[in-house]
Amino acid sequence: MTTIDIPEGSLFGLDNLPYGVFSTPGTQPRVGVRVGDSVVDLAVALGDDVFARPSLNAFMAQGYDRWVEVRARVSDLVRGEVPADAVFPVSEVELHLPVEVADYVDFYASEHHASNLGRLFRPDAEPLMPNWKHLPVGYHGRSGTVVVSGTDIVRPCGQRKAPDEAAPTFGECRRLDIEAELGFIVGVPSPLGSPVSTEDFPRHVFGAVLVNDWSARDIQAWEYVPLGPFLGKSFATSISPWVVPLLALEAARVPTPEQSPEPLPYLRESSPWGLDIALSVSWNGQEVSRPPYREMYWSPAQMLAHMTVNGASSRTGDLYASGTISGPEKNQRGAFIELTWGGKEPIELNGEPRTFLLDGDEVVISATAPGTEGRIGFGEVRGRILPATEAKR
């Protein structure tokens, strides 16, 4: 048996206890909990095979009461003695995609982001569409290309046409961007024909991860009318490896910004709550933005209620992301297209003027939130840009 040391000020204290999927050399991926700088193998520590699997899905499907029970057991366990063969230094494990992603939906829930992109993509029109304050706008993304933090991102190729060009050309994306987002993971499914009410949100959603929804702005701009983004987004979406349980985020609840006009009844909550999560975006090691999740207009419960109000079922492993998190200040914008105003206002990065991503660049998004004892961490979602591979021109 061993005891787990939690360093002073750790973002992974007893009030966090996020779940992930890890392996050590020569072993199969399985479920672990992060405590301080250690990972606890839950199949070994709790003697339960539901954790001896390469994703959280089976455990998440067991439901809210079980989530509460396991969290309490893990908390008790790590305060005392843990079997030595269940504990690994986090620096010595490999982290995998924590969930088998079912459907992936991306929302557009930041008023500041939607307004900025409206101004950039449709300069001659009202920045916010008439529907935006009535419903959380969203669309489906490609679940097969959701990858775990650390996966290299190959610069995509595709068609793009600048407004002053007569015809599209094929080639490497020239406006490769990030979107700093928060993603919510459904644990308990809902059947076809059964909308999930805003009140039922905590019984369905297991936890949250950081998301970088890589975006090829030139490809997106040419393709997206009228059916929405497709290849401009589908090449990769990175998520952080640690799923922070909603149960760990209770101290982070804050009211959403005032919603006016009042939403339709199916979107109402007794008190709509968002989350006081502070993100940080680093580009080649330099922090370039601090997006505040608390500024998001639509709440996590409203997004789920909207996604299912037409009777669509949801499945264990569904991932729905918030859309880019941007605050009202320039240094709170969660995408480079906003930070650099479409590339027209470069920012200074390590002494150089920069707009979009170059090959070799690395982006790290991290986040913290209030816990019950201090602050808790989401860890990070990291990705490095590799050059485009040769494709037929």
Place this chain on the structure above:
Amino acid sequence: MTTIDIPEGSLFGLDNLPYGVFSTPGTQPRVGVRVGDSVVDLAVALGDDVFARPSLNAFMAQGYDRWVEVRARVSDLVRGEVPADAVFPVSEVELHLPVEVADYVDFYASEHHASNLGRLFRPDAEPLMPNWKHLPVGYHGRSGTVVVSGTDIVRPCGQRKAPDEAAPTFGECRRLDIEAELGFIVGVPSPLGSPVSTEDFPRHVFGAVLVNDWSARDIQAWEYVPLGPFLGKSFATSISPWVVPLLALEAARVPTPEQSPEPLPYLRESSPWGLDIALSVSWNGQEVSRPPYREMYWSPAQMLAHMTVNGASSRTGDLYASGTISGPEKNQRGAFIELTWGGKEPIELNGEPRTFLLDGDEVVISATAPGTEGRIGFGEVRGRILPATEAKR
């Protein structure tokens, strides 16, 4: 042992041999082949456990050479004697969703449909967007709500706002529609960063099914700008239970309509081929349209090449559909919004003027194509509309 009788003129002769997933009372779903009016249990007939599974995915992943081999073996087998316990009348089996759907993409590959919808949704603009003839426009749909033919469709609820209304209201969809489409199923996956060329199409795509992409036009019209259709489509997409192998469709190959301007190199084929598949749409037993697949502008291989050109991976079980199939004639339109011109020109259905779907209506889409010996059939995709369930208003 027994022999299988194939009725004269059957659409399920030896030149078809589509695969599906079936069960008999008290047994587990497994893979079968349809021959005449019989279903052959392949796990029993061929003694291979890859067919003793509730989806075609494991078999499809085995690849092109294996598809050819199994097709030849099945063809030999059913010409001779088959174990009696491997043969069931099709009328006595239950048919299930044939594949575990990974990602679902819907294209927009009919020029007639895209032009008609452009005129209806954006009456003051050019009907075809500038990008339409340069790339196959597509978007991701909800794979979790793909259902098998025969599944009842509950009328969805959602937000809708007519142009003359000041604010949206919540309620039942009032403009419930169909979209008659063809869907292609990926058998052999392609890894992240490896586009599938048009030439490689036959080594990746296993077969085709009929698709009814149910559409709530009023919900769609209000929500779809700028990120595309979401709840207007995600409540249900029905597919036919029999997957017709591409190997059975060689006699149905026809050139696509002329493509002008010439597509970019990654979309070129030595000779782009479409499929001469004749669809029929029946509404409450009356045929209302005969959409011709041969009129589709973009070819199946072009759609796959486009979907992966940005490096997106594809997975076994990916389903990509063509979008609504509409020909140049009015009675060839594959959606009611086109057939009735946005509801302004009702059609006569069993003596009554009708526009969109009413509760209790049933729609059946069927199709045939040339085989090597006669015509081959896709069977049908059928769905009946049930009244909306009570939701919070």
